[in-house]
Amino acid sequence: MSVRAEFDEWAASGRDKGMEDRHWHTAKHALARMPVEAGDTVLDLGTGSGYALRALRERGVGRAYGLDGSPEMARNARSYTDDPAVGYVVGDFDDLPFADDSVDHVFSMEAFYYAPDPHHTLREVARVLRPGGTFYCAVNYYEENVHSHGWQDGIGVEMTRWDKSEYRAAFRDAGLHVAEQDTIPDREVDIPEADAFPHEGFDTRADMVERYRTLGTLLTVGVAP
Numbered sequence: 611m612s613v614r615a616e617f618d619e620w621a622a623s624g625r626d627k628g629m630e631d632r633h634w635h636t637a638k639h640a641l642a643r644m645p646v647e648a649g650d651t652v653l654d655l656g657t658g659s660g661y662a663l664r665a666l667r668e669r670g671v672g673r674a675y676g677l678d679g680s681p682e683m684a685r686n687a688r689s690y691t692d693d694p695a696v697g698y699v700v701g702d703f704d705d706l707p708f709a710d711d712s713v714d715h716v717f718s719m720e721a722f723y724y725a726p727d728p729h730h731t732l733r734e735v736a737r738v739l740r741p742g743g744t745f746y747c748a749v750n751y752y753e754e755n756v757h758s759h760g761w762q763d764g765i766g767v768e769m770t771r772w773d774k775s776e777y778r779a780a781f782r783d784a785g786l787h788v789a790e791q792d793t794i795p796d797r798e799v800d801i802p803e804a805d806a807f808p809h810e811g812f813d814t815r816a817d818m819v820e821r822y823r824t825l826g827t828l829l830t831v832g833v834a835p
């Protein structure tokens with residue numbers, strides 16, 4: 611299934627807002643670490659509802675672009691803001707529609723692993739970033755998160771599951787320095803008492819605690835030389 615077919619359906623059924631609510635628990639911590647300055651140009655890869663850019667605008671960034679392969683996601687994102695400095699564009703991770711050295715910082719939450727060729731996408735990110743620019747890449751689907759391994763079965767788009775060291779190596783292969791790698795726990799998701807399980811696909815409370823409170827979101831930060 612194409613990205614467009616899969617995620618247009620998610621957008622039409624309101625899952626863009628559901629993702630925003632859930633992803634915000636850890637995305638906000640990744641966003642808070644980004645060294646954005648007033649007037650910077652930022653890009654959000656796989657923007658979904660576009661919440662990351664609305665948050666970064668509150669910190670004074672100049673231009674904010676959200677790229678998404680799903681026209682319906684981009685249409686929804688546009689409808690959530692009337693800020694003229696924020697633009698949502700339809701495009702693919704394979705071919706970023708930005709000039710070389712034109713973007714100060716790139717963010718991506720729960721989207722990078724859908725790239726058809728993630729190594730090529732990293733080279734694209736390195737190409738569009740200005741020297742000293744950063745890529746904050748956050749994912750919940752990664753090898754060490756054993757609770758994510760079944761996710762591919764429920765989705766029609768091919769997903770890449772790297773471990774932490776594969777992320778670091780791929781960033782370096784693309785010419786980015788790895789400034790930081792960390793996991794961000796989700797301390798906000800509601801985890802019910804043990805007798806409520808199975809719950810949300812978890813057999814036991816311990817599994818859900820491990821998934822959210824211990825493993826959380828993997829953040830890899832690259833810096834363009």
Ligand SMILES: C[S@@+](CC[C@H](N)C(=O)[O-])C[C@H]1O[C@@H](n2cnc3c(N)ncnc32)[C@H](O)[C@@H]1O
Pocket residue numbers: 613617626629630633637655656657658659660677678679680683701702703704718719720721724725726
């Ligand atoms: C799981 S959603 C995450 C959305 C948002 N970043 C969030 O945190 O809620 C992944 C998004 O990436 C987009 N996407 C997936 N593959 C893509 C590709 N190859 N090119 C552009 N966008 C893509 C999807 O359309 C979808 O909106």
